[in-house]
Amino acid sequence: MEYYDIIIVGSGPAGLGAAFQLIEQKPDLKIAIIEKSKISSGGFRNDGKQNYTYPIGFEEKYWDKAQAEYYLDAAKLILDPDILTRANMDKYHKRIEKIEKNIRLVEVDQAHIGTDKASAYIRALTDRLKKLGVVFLYSTELDSIDEKAKEIMCINSSDKQILHIYRYHKLVIAPGRKGIGFLQEVMDQLKIEYADYIIDIGVRAEAKRENYRIVDDYYDPKIYLPGKVRTFCTNSGYAIVKRDPTCRFSVNGEALSAEKGSNNLINFALLKTMKLTEPISSGREFAEIIGKMILGISKGKLIMQRVGDFRCKKRSTAETFNDHDLGYDFLPTYQANPGDIALGPLKIILPIWEAFKYLDKIVPGILHPSTVLYFPEIKMYANKPEFLDNYFQAYPDIYLIGDGAGTSRGITGAWASGARAADGILKSL
Numbered sequence: 147m148e149y150y151d152i153i154i155v156g157s158g159p160a161g162l163g164a165a166f167q168l169i170e171q172k173p174d175l176k177i178a179i180i181e182k183s184k185i186s187s188g189g190f191r192n193d194g195k196q197n198y199t200y201p202i203g204f205e206e207k208y209w210d211k212a213q214a215e216y217y218l219d220a221a222k223l224i225l226d227p228d229i230l231t232r233a234n235m236d237k238y239h240k241r242i243e244k245i246e247k248n249i250r251l252v253e254v255d256q257a258h259i260g261t262d263k264a265s266a267y268i269r270a271l272t273d274r275l276k277k278l279g280v281v282f283l284y285s286t287e288l289d290s291i292d293e294k295a296k297e298i299m300c301i302n303s304s305d306k307q308i309l310h311i312y313r314y315h316k317l318v319i320a321p322g323r324k325g326i327g328f329l330q331e332v333m334d335q336l337k338i339e340y341a342d343y344i345i346d347i348g349v350r351a352e353a354k355r356e357n358y359r360i361v362d363d364y365y366d367p368k369i370y371l372p373g374k375v376r377t378f379c380t381n382s383g384y385a386i387v388k389r390d391p392t393c394r395f396s397v398n399g400e401a402l403s404a405e406k407g408s409n410n411l412i413n414f415a416l417l418k419t420m421k422l423t424e425p426i427s428s429g430r431e432f433a434e435i436i437g438k439m440i441l442g443i444s445k446g447k448l449i450m451q452r453v454g455d456f457r458c459k460k461r462s463t464a465e466t467f468n469d470h471d472l473g474y475d476f477l478p479t480y481q482a483n484p485g486d487i488a489l490g491p492l493k494i495i496l497p498i499w500e501a502f503k504y505l506d507k508i509v510p511g512i513l514h515p516s517t518v519l520y521f522p523e524i525k526m527y528a529n530k531p532e533f534l535d536n537y538f539q540a541y542p543d544i545y546l547i548g549d550g551a552g553t554s555r556g557i558t559g560a561w562a563s564g565a566r567a568a569d570g571i572l573k574s575l
C-alpha cells in the first residue's frame with residue numbers, strides 16, 4: 147500500500163492550485179494527484195477565460211475581497227496571464243445609468259487562452275509540477291474513503307476494476323461540477339453538513355458579432371441585470387456553442403485563441419440565480435429534472451429557438467430555422483433541436499426575457515430575430531459544506547475545494563481555493 151503525505155483528487159485548476167502551493171512551500175512533501183481521466187482534463191481544457199477581479203468566480207459565502215485578491219495575486223505568478231484591455235467603458239456605464247439604476251456593469255481583469263491552446267497550457271503546468279516531484283496517477287478514480295484508516299480505494303476508471311489502495315495524511319478532494327453528486331455521497335458518509343439550494347439556470351444566446359458589439363470593447367462583459375440575472379461566459383473571435391462536458395443537460399460555450407481568427411459569431415449565457423427554499427431538498431435534482439424534461443420532449447437533444455420565433459410566440463422548426471427570408475442568416479454552431487424555450491419554467495424564462503430587453507438597450511442588436519437561444523444552460527454550485535476551519539477542511543484531514551465543493555465558480559476561484567486549502571495544510575503540518 148503506497149503512502150503519500152497529501153493526496154489530491156482531481157487535476158483541474160483547484161487540484162493544481164493546491165499542488166503548486168504545497169510543493170513550492172514545502173518541496174519535500176510526497177504528493178500525488180489522482181485523476182480519473184487519461185490526461186489532466188479539468189476546466190483548463192475548455193476555453194480558458196481567467197478572471198482576476200473579485201467576486202467573479204468566487205463564492206461570497208466563503209471569500210472576502212482581501213482573501214480573494216491575495217490568492218489571485220499569487221495565482222498570477224504561476225499562471226502568468228496576459229490581461230486584455232477594455233475600452234469605451236464610460237459609454238456603457240452612462241447608458242446603463244439612464245436605463246435602469248439596478249443594472250451593473252462590472253469591470254473585470256481577464257485573460258483568455260482559447261480551447262486550441264489548452265493542451266499545451268496544461269502540459270506546461272503539469273510538467274512543472276512533475277519536475278518538482280508531484281506524482282500524477284491517471285485513469286485512477288477515487289471510489290471510496292476509509293476515513294478512520296486514512297485510506298482511499300481507487301478503481302481504474304475505464305474498466306472499474308479495483309486498482310489500488312493509497313494511504314494519506316491529508317486528503318484534498320476537487321472533483322469539479324461533474325463530481326457534485328459524488329461529493330454529496332462523500333459528505334453523507336462523513337456526516338458533513340451541507341446545503342444544496344442554489345443553482346444558476348438560463349439560456350445561451352448565439353448571435354452575429356455585429357449584433358453584440360460590446361465584445362469589441364470588453365472580452366467577457368459582466369452585466370448584472372434585474373431579476374438576479376447576469377451575463378456569463380461570453381465568447382467571441384472563433385466562438386462555438388457545445389454540450390457541456392460536465393453536465394449532459396446543459397449547453398456551454400467556448401472560443402478558440404485569437405490566432406484562429408473569427409467566425410463572426412458570439413455567444414454568452416444569461417443565467418438566473420435561483421435560491422430554492424423548503425420543501426425543495428436538492429438544487430442539483432431540481433436542475434436535473436428541468437434538463438431531463440427538455441431532453442425527454444426533444445428526443446435526447448437540448449432545444450434552440452430563434453428570437454424572431456420567440457417574439458411571435460411560435461416554436462422554431464427545422465424547416466424555417468435557417469430561412470434567410472425571415473432574417474435567419476447564420477447557421478447555429480451547435481445542433482440542438484429547434485423548439486420552444488417557453489417550455490421552460492416561467493420563473494426562469496420570464497426574468498431572462500426581461501433581462502434580454504434591458505441588454506438590448508445597452509447593446510442594441512442582441513434581440514435581432516436571427517439570435518439563437520439555447521435552453522437550458524445549467525450551472526450547479528450546489529454544495530455548500532459546513533467547513534471546520536477557514537481552509538476548507540470539512541472533516542479532520544479532509545479538504546473539499548473547487549466548483550464541486552461550491553467554493554468557486556470558475557478557473558481562478560478554483561485555483562485560489564486549492565491554494566487556500568494548501569495553506570491550511572501547511573499550517574497544520
Ligand SMILES: Cc1cc2nc3c(=O)[nH]c(=O)nc-3n(C[C@H](O)[C@H](O)[C@H](O)COP(=O)(O)OP(=O)(O)OC[C@H]3O[C@@H](n4cnc5c(N)ncnc54)[C@H](O)[C@@H]3O)c2cc1C
Nearest residue numbers: 156158159160182188189192195288321322548549556557
Ligand atoms: C465548456 C466549458 C467552458 C468553461 N469555460 C470557462 C472559462 O472560460 N473560464 C472559467 O473561469 N471557467 C470556465 N469553465 C468552468 C471551469 O471549467 C470550472 O470553474 C473549473 O474547471 C473548476 O475547477 P475544479 O478544479 O473545481 O474542477 P474541474 O476543472 O472540473 O476538475 C475536476 C477534475 O477532477 C476529476 N475527477 C472528478 N471526480 C474524480 C474522482 N472520483 N476521482 C479522480 N478524479 C476525479 C475530473 O476528471 C477533473 O479532471 C468552463 C466550463 C466548461 C464545461
